[in-house]
Amino acid sequence: MRIGFPRALYYFDHFPFWAGFFHSLDIEVVTSPPTHRQIMDQGLKKANDETCLPLKLLAGHIQALKDVDWIFLPRIVSVEANTYTCPKFLGIPESLLPAVPQGMPVLTVTMNWRKGKRQVLKELDFLGEQLGKSRSDIRKAFSKGLEWQKKYQDSMGAGWNFEESILELKQAAKNSAESTKVPAPILWKERPTPQFPGDAQTTDRLRIALVGHSYLTQESYANLNLLKRLREKADVELVQNVHHEEVESHLLGLRKKIFWSHSKQIFGAGNKFAGDQRVDGIIYLTCFGCGTDSMVQELVSRKAREHHKPYMVVTLDEHSGEAGLVTRLEAFLDMVERRKVHEGYVSAYGERLDRDSNAL
């Protein structure tokens, strides 16, 4: 059995869990190819005009899945206690059905961790029934999924790249599928934990924090290779590399809790970067039509202003052009560099002007 998993949206956060889960059930998971022009165009045709770019991309990736028996579109309601995912996640799979090729069955399951593990397992049992798997198979698969997800998240916390982590995951799955003699895959083998160069202050390179949803910061086609371009010129910190505990500690002081899980992570990490003297500037990557970012981006910008941190917002949509992005990026990095080298941390022009001059 081959299950199609679109390489968009929750792929960037939850794929390791589902890869481990289906691997344990002896089901092959086929992902769509990395985004390209045609995928984007197909997505634009099938998705609602008013929706955000990541959902349009998801619509395109669904159509790019070939030779699969099912398309897997989970409804991820909540990933931890007291939070929800964005309302647009809750509308999946129904809102994406127009993108599903005619006659292709959709496999779905509701993941709601707010209601606890027992409820999640109940939903997975129902999924297992559709796949002809027993309850004990599902229990084993669930543990395997959690194990892969944890290793993946630990690897991100240790500063691994998303691509590196996913490659490691795929290699492990391939090894264990090729030979039954190969012991259970050992993921993310012992490797020295990467050090951020700025930790030891050994380099003059700039250190820039790229803040935003994983499915925007890691989606190189949609973000016009922003991450790669940035890495050529600076050391980059990502929200996804910040440990959960640090995120939580930087949420304290908010007058009201943020109840969208991604937004919590973005604000907590953004707040940490704003106060971190080793970070020279913050770029907030958002997309047109994102409801949660319209609020969280403002909160992060206030924190950046409070700490006199250079700050820039990049808003993506399907019409974003490379030339405009490159120009803005270069101007921002020039400004940050100038400030670092020539002005120190305090503006020479007085607090008021400095406060207003930290955003491009």
Ligand code: SF4
């Ligand atoms: S959080 Fe924003 S970008 Fe993500 S799915 Fe919701 S509206 Fe779209």
